[in-house]
Amino acid sequence: MPDKITIYTDGAASGNPGPGGYGTILICGPYRKELSAGYRLTTNNRMELMAVIAGLEALKKPGSDVEIFTDSKYVADAVEKGWVFKWESKQFRKKKNRDLWIRFLNLYRQHKVRFIWIKGHNNNPENEKCDKLAVEASKTEPLLEDTGYNPEEETLFEA
Numbered sequence: 001m002p003d004k005i006t007i008y009t010d011g012a013a014s015g016n017p018g019p020g021g022y023g024t025i026l027i028c029g030p031y032r033k034e035l036s037a038g039y040r041l042t043t044n045n046r047m048e049l050m051a052v053i054a055g056l057e058a059l060k061k062p063g064s065d066v067e068i069f070t071d072s073k074y075v076a077d078a079v080e081k082g083w084v085f086k087w088e089s090k091q092f093r094k095k096k097n098r099d100l101w102i103r104f105l106n107l108y109r110q111h112k113v114r115f116i117w118i119k120g121h122n123n124n125p126e127n128e129k130c131d132k133l134a135v136e137a138s139k140t141e142p143l144l145e146d147t148g149y150n151p152e153e154e155t156l157f158e159a
Contacts, residue, residue: 011047023133
């Protein structure tokens, strides 16, 4: 039986919207991989979701048993409380981050994923490291363009 994969994630944005980044740590047995990237203009919620997407995209085997630790209620509750599936059934009408939720769901359905919400900045070493990766990425040039981010959604749609 394959090892369980543990993924820790965090996102950050300075200004919200503003420069942002994500940090992701994947752990499987003795193996550990850290991922991060920064973007010129984005939001905290987009980076929280991007951190999860980056972790899932890094998985090599479909059907993996995955636990994702996040300090984002937006992401954890959307999945664990089933909101994202209702949003999907309505084509994400009037919902922010449609592009990322669609991308996430495609990856989510390839694995056995469970989300565990953890309080941020609460001395969890992996969460603290993800936060550091996210903040550093948001300040490291060259910053990428978050091509799916639409500033107009900030005033038109719900999270």
